[in-house]
Amino acid sequence: MPTRERVLALVAMVEQGRYVEAIEEFYAEDATMQENNAPPRGGRDKLVEGERRTLAAHKEARTLPGSSFLLDGDLVVIHWVFEFTRLDGAGFRMDELARQRWRGDRIVEERFYYDPAQVRPAKP
Numbered sequence: 001m002p003t004r005e006r007v008l009a010l011v012a013m014v015e016q017g018r019y020v021e022a023i024e025e026f027y028a029e030d031a032t033m034q035e036n037n038a039p040p041r042g043g044r045d046k047l048v049e050g051e052r053r054t055l056a057a058h059k060e061a062r063t064l065p066g067s068s069f070l071l072d073g074d075l076v077v078i079h080w081v082f083e084f085t086r087l088d089g090a091g092f093r094m095d096e097l098a099r100q101r102w103r104g105d106r107i108v109e110e111r112f113y114y115d116p117a118q119v120r121p122a123k124p
Contacts, residue, residue, distance in 0.1 A: 003105070023051055026106060028103060061084050
């Protein structure tokens with residue numbers, strides 16, 4: 001079960017834009033991630049690869065400060081708001097909830113909930 005301090009450390013790292021490092025530091029080797037109803041993908045090394053691909057597909061990615069979370073035993077829900085700028089300059093904001101199951105001080109399962117329409121670039 002994670003401590004409040006451990007979850008705060010994760011939130012701080014993500015808000016600093018240290019996305020790959022957060023996966024390496026806070027996710028178990030056998031962790032899985034799932035986007036809405038898509039099939040889960042798993043293994044920390046694959047999750048790191050996926051994060052690097054996502055970042056490479058954007059000029060900029062940032063997490064807005066002020067993320068909040070709920071902690072109940074081994075379950076954590078974090079409210080994130082991200083801003084992305086694609087390579088073509090188009091931007092979008094993504095408001096999501098991440099539901100995580102922790103084993104000890106590491107995330108073993110994470111599922112993201114968001115409206116996929118947000119991923120469409122904002123119109124000029």
